[in-house]
Amino acid sequence: GITERFPATLDEAQIDYAQDHLRMLSGLYGLLRPLDLMRPYRLEMGTHWAPRRKKLTDWWGDRVAVALTEDLAASGSDIVLNLASQEYWAAVDGRLPGDVRIVAVDFREGADARFVSFHAKQARGAMARWVVEHRIEDVASLRGFDTDGYRFDAEASSDAQLRFVR
Template sequence: MIAVLSPAKTLDYETALPPVTPTRPRFADEATTLAHAAAHLTQKRLSELMHISPALAKLNADRFGDFDTLPERPAMFAFAGDVYTGLDAKTLDEAAVDYAQDHLRMLSGLYGLLRPLDAMRPYRLEMGTRWAPRQKKLTDWWRDRIAKLLAEDVAAEGSETILNLASQEYWAAADGKLPAGIRVVAFDFREGEAQKFVSSHAKKARGMAARWMLEHRIDDIEGMKGFDTDGYAYDAAASTDAQWRFVRR
């Protein structure tokens, strides 16, 4: 089973790293192409495209302009935010990190598909961005390349199953493009008796579910029904074959 997460806008390039050996992103050349193209966008255009402040637009314009010289960091330890608070990668033991390299993937607007130890440079480019070189939007630029690589990883792992813990925006890069025979199960996290959806809680729960999978070395999707971190429990009555609901009462 391969679990898939969204990336995060918030990045951490300061916290001390555990002793890991970075790997090269499989779409490193594509990332460089995109970054060099984005370097030609004005700060005003970046602000409009990303719906960000002028200060953030300048930060990201500088990042694209200096992309080739920026520091690198393994992706699982570079992303921060709610999902990665739940994952808490820095406290995983060595065996769990090794397991993650084979069983966890992160979708990325710039890097396409990242393994946990793939060395990435700081950036901000969301998959839903309505810009790309010679295309109207980023998902058109990536075409089916992300889905093909993800399918290769699933085939190598052997389970023919993907645990989709990504947002709809990022899953759109693979949705409808995977070969027949790959099963995809998405998790839906809810709160209380009313089973209310709370975005920030759901994001953190996605990271916690990924961590639970890594810690317990889950390789069969049925084993994920036991996920119980922070009081969440599988709700069979509210689940379907393609979407499983977990509720924290």
């Protein structure tokens, strides 16, 4: 929940912004808002369930995407900033309406721009916090993200994917 990712360093307006704009994907609970109550658990979205050995993404089907689409409609936005790992994004990928603009973020390391899963996970959380702190409302403003030494790489970015390298 929000107390783990955003300890008591956000003001009330920032917490309200997070509640209105931030959604988290959960293998157990589906789509969560920051203040939703839940019990601690460890269950990855890619987990296979017996007896059919289907992944949780198959079990969730369109339900997560439908909930996200409803939240987008209520907010008046048509943009999803995808900070999820590929494993979790699979629960939504290809299931959102065609008019939804998805902007993925890619975090890379070093001169060779290599992908390091552990660092990417930390960077996704740092960007989520940065978006909340700055109350970002447009894609162009995301280019200003510079936490933990990351810098926007315009040459490696596109309208659908923003790359940050440190």
